Amino acid sequence: MLAIGLMSGTSVDGIDAALVEISDRQGILTTNLLAGHTYEYDADLRKEILAVCAGEPRSLQQICELDDRIAESFAQAAIAIMEKGDHLPDLIGSHGQTVFHRPPANQKMGYTMQLGRGALIAELTGIKTVSDFRVADIEVGGQGAPLVPMVDALLLSHPNKYRACQNIGGISNVTYLPPNAGSIPEQIFGFDNGAGNVLMDMATQKLFGQPFDRDGAIARQGKPNLDLINQWLEQEFFATTPPKSTGRELFSPTYLEKCLSEFQGLSNYDILATLTEFTARAIAKSYHDFLPVFPEEVLVGGGGGRNGYLMERLQDLLKPAIVQRTDAFGLSGDSKEAIAFAVLGYLRIKERYGNLPSVTGAKRSVLLGKIFP
Template sequence: MRVIGLMSGTSVDGIDAAVVEITGDPARPQVTLLAGETYDYPADLRAQILAVCGGAALSMQQLAQLDEAIAQAFAQAALKIAQDHRPITLIGSHGQTVFHRPPTDQLGYTMQLGRGDLIAAVTGVETVSNFRVADIALGGHGAPLVPPVDVALLSHPTDDRAVQNIGGIGNVAFLPATNRTETFAGFDTGPGNVLLDLAVAHLSQGEKTYDADGAWASQGQIHPNLVQQWLAHPYFQQTPPKSTGRELFGVDYFQQCLADAAGLPAADLLACLTELTVLSIVQSYQQWLPRLPQQVLLCGGGSHNGYLRSRLQQHLPTTRVLTTTAVGLDADSKEAIAFAVLAYWRKHGIYGNLPQVTGAREFALLGEIYGVAGNSAVIA
């Protein structure tokens, strides 16, 4: 089956699209990447999404318009990447997260915009979307959702692996070697690129959106006491299952970091924020994983940050820090591939969540299916 996966993460840096061929055992499929691209959001749409993620109020009419604009952008991304790879049987669209509330004394709540029914109608391809809500209804966090795909695609016969996504928010999937009987683990580790991107935009007066290869941060000096002050945040002490987003580590948190770092050179601020991401990852491994893995496999935008990677390797001297590309799964397309697989599982009636990761009471089928009848999409 030829499937398109669509994904835009908390960095809101564009729509990742992947075309994959899925064959073999549906539960542990063989996945071949045929094409992977990132399509930029129109600048005004990206600005609106970031504003909403930052807490800007919308009327119901504005919310509907934003939902439809995101769906149109996702549909166009699917049409573009499908041009040389037809026929496409299925689309899995994560959508764009604009709000996430982890469960506490009440059910969690999450909102991903980008209507699946509209994507199906525009593309003429059956579409699965809204993956997180079924897990949340069962008391889970609805996040992270990619670990079961990592288990299927990246487990190693003899080595323990930690698959570390560094998007706007970081998350990890611990994959014990398949010759062991231990369970899997996974959770959001904390901020990934989100604070760094906010800092770069602030420091460059909006001329830059990210620190390419960590070059700017690499010129700075790390101030350990400041980093440890930030690491005292309660999230880092919270026991998994746990998830987070821009609601916690967003503009308000960055402003506090900026105030804490008053008087420091710009490069020092970036070096300290990079170290916060790195140490939040390392300390979460030390606290919550059964043991340190032999390999850490990076994916997401942060996998291109050479300075961040070098700091992570320095703090994990006995672990080999690689990217998923190095072991055969494209690091830039991995999240989009994951939602293609999750859509494929939904169509085959295969559970898509890991309750030990998300905290849900039981396994669940993830995603709502929108079929195509004539020129209109109907929920199935």
């Protein structure tokens, strides 16, 4: 089956699109990435998304109009990527754009909202579309996140090695894969484990006028303040036992401003080095605190995998594990999440469960996503 996966994460830096060939042999899935590309949001649209994510008030009409604008952008990305193939895809799996995420707490059901309605994407592309993946897990008591662990288990588990699949997008999250995890899903473990790129990106934009710290070249010139990092790692989120998820509701511009107010006497290079080290140490701390067995291999996907300095810090902090990008294991790190939503769309069409209760805390396995013919 030929599928398109569409994803825009917490960094709101654009729409990742992947054209993927999915092969299914007796329930064993393999994928072949035919094309992958990131399509930037229009600057005004990105500004509006970030404003809504930051909690700025908007009327219901404005939210509905934003929903349509995001769907139109996702449809344009799908049309652009499908032109790289030689025939029409069978389906689109679209994550949409998260603008609000509230994990369940104190017997209160969680809530999540992804804009970019699938019905409009299906209408504009003429391709069957699956979207709104997170809601079904929320409705059975889950966090609605992370969802990629199911795909990690299907595509990246090893018959006799302990692996951790570490995604570093705007938010970082991990999937713990014991040997032969694909056949024992109840032993798969995963959770959001930190801020990922979001604080680093916001700080780079604010302090250096650049969209992100390419290869970690700026942070590499500074010296991290470990006292501040250790203080931040005592915050409730990092001590909370999984399942757990987070987003811009916690790691927000206000959160960054509070961090910046504590950086007295540090250079801008030191600030970025400290935020980079914070991301790395939050990941390492979560492994030591929560993973049943320390992994032999750490497979990194997402934009953070292209930050050479961050990867060096992870390799140092996660010894003796070997830290590599997922590309070394046959899965594009840049397109991994888009590939994941193509696969989740495929699972929905085939009426196969898409969530892992051991990861999200849901009461049971459920079908994820709504289908729009």
